[in-house]
Amino acid sequence: DQQVKQNSPSLSVQEGRISILNCDYTNSMFDYFLWYKKYPAEGPTFLISISSIKDKNEDGRFTVFLNKSAKHLSLHIVPSQPGDSAVYFCAAYRDDKIIFGKGTRLHILP
């Protein structure tokens, strides 16, 4: 049973535009949420996180929004750059574990 769901396997966005990656979760007890970015042949790297008590966290071009009532979070990247092309994993933390979604492959088009 997937507790963290990323329903879009891939997303293509024009360079300079906004990329929005979505994530849904089923467990309302998650303490905080994270986004990881993965390039081919590399391990995932931490991108940004948000505590369950907040609804927004911003770090440069990256902003994560959390809607607890909808059990939904999203990652906004603006403006999108070619180096943002990667797989993005949404993850959630509870009970000493980080649970990942399947990932969304983001393609930034020239």
Add this chain to the structure above:
Amino acid sequence: DAMVIQNPRYQVTQFGKPVTLSCSQTLNHNVMYWYQQKSSQAPKLLFHYYDKDFNNEADTPDNFQSRRPNTSFCFLDIRSPGLGDAAMYLCATSRAPGQVNEKLFFGSGTQLSVL
């Protein structure tokens, strides 16, 4: 640079032949994790060590074992690999679980093929 190192990058083994994957870290983190990731699937936690305490996930097959001889090293042993065990195996570390905003640092992974 402090990092998490996994060897080898690619590992090929035969059906039923034991195989060991290794992970080392220079971050001096207390926790080391092993994740299994199959193609287009979410990374799945197999187990983790908090210092010397081993924590197995309930649905991790007995075929998978782990050893952590010291803070820096952690091994994943697959006693009798089956075709379904072909996957990317990711090692990760963190300072300690249970802290808000604790995050994982990953190695580059070992891609295991079973022939």
